[in-house]
Amino acid sequence: MQFDDVIMGRRSIRGYKPDPVPKALIEEILALAMRAPSSMNTQPWNFYVLSGEPLDRIRAGNTERNLAGIPHSREFRIGQPFEGKHRDRQVGVAKQLFSAMGIAREDKEGRQDWVLRGFRQFDAPVCVIVTYDRNLADSDDTPFDCGAVTTALVNAAWSRGLGAVINSQGIMQSPVVREHAGIADDQVIMKAVALGWPDDSFPANAVVSERKSVDEATVFLGFDD
Numbered sequence: 001m002q003f004d005d006v007i008m009g010r011r012s013i014r015g016y017k018p019d020p021v022p023k024a025l026i027e028e029i030l031a032l033a034m035r036a037p038s039s040m041n042t043q044p045w046n047f048y049v050l051s052g053e054p055l056d057r058i059r060a061g062n063t064e065r066n067l068a069g070i071p072h073s074r075e076f077r078i079g080q081p082f083e084g085k086h087r088d089r090q091v092g093v094a095k096q097l098f099s100a101m102g103i104a105r106e107d108k109e110g111r112q113d114w115v116l117r118g119f120r121q122f123d124a125p126v127c128v129i130v131t132y133d134r135n136l137a138d139s140d141d142t143p144f145d146c147g148a149v150t151t152a153l154v155n156a157a158w159s160r161g162l163g164a165v166i167n168s169q170g171i172m173q174s175p176v177v178r179e180h181a182g183i184a185d186d187q188v189i190m191k192a193v194a195l196g197w198p199d200d201s202f203p204a205n206a207v208v209s210e211r212k213s214v215d216e217a218t219v220f221l222g223f224d225d
């Protein structure tokens with residue numbers, strides 16, 4: 001696959017075939033992803049790759065705690081609720097996904113099922129928990145570096161025919177993840193990535209999210225043309 005095909009073709013995958021993903025293929029993808037640049041080459045990232053029973057225990061724990069209304073306990077800051085353009089974009093992609101899935105605005109049960117799907121890691125056969133070294137927690141470069149490696153990971157996966165969705169939902173109940181993934185105390189949980197073979201018949205997988213234009217995002221200085 002050409003680079004442009006990976007970048008332009010990749011989209012978040014939220015419906016998976018049950019087929020397992022070979023460990024060797026995940027190792028290959030991680031090796032590609034870890035070519036990502038990092039601040040001073042510190043490579044603050046680590047990965048806990050879960051499948052089978054440990055992952056099922058996390059799905060069950062996340063579901064149970066969410067249905068019981070246990071407040072979230074993430075290990076990352078989320079800031080204030082989005083406003084303005086950011087809120088518009090958040091609502092925009094949610095509308096695209098709900099429309100693809102045929103979930104109406106007033107369909108509370110359908111929406112709840114959709115949210116719980118996220119807490120179950122979209123029933124993917126694999127979940128990668130991205131963590132970072134706690135002694136680098138005070139640097140803003142650390143989440144930047146984790147973002148770089150995680151983006152490289154989902155693109156490397158796509159280049160091998162695998163789908164993925166980076167997500168916060170899977171790690172909002174961090175004690176569940178800590179317990180069943182055996183996260184070391186010197187690691188902070190940054191993000192989850194659901195991973196597996198895309199189910200092409202799952203409607204949300206066809207959603208192509210929008211992007212602002214290069215013009216809107218960029219200021220060019222010192223160019224003649």
Ligand SMILES: Cc1cc2nc3c(=O)[nH]c(=O)nc-3n(C[C@H](O)[C@H](O)[C@H](O)COP(=O)(O)O)c2cc1C
Nearest residue numbers: 010011012093118165166167168169170207208209
């Ligand atoms: C930091 C981060 C957190 C995300 N959390 C979630 C999540 O909890 N649930 C979800 O369904 N998608 C999540 N996503 C996926 C985004 O919604 C998705 O990347 C965005 O809408 C753009 O769509 P695309 O990936 O299909 O291009 C997350 C993505 C990132 C980078």
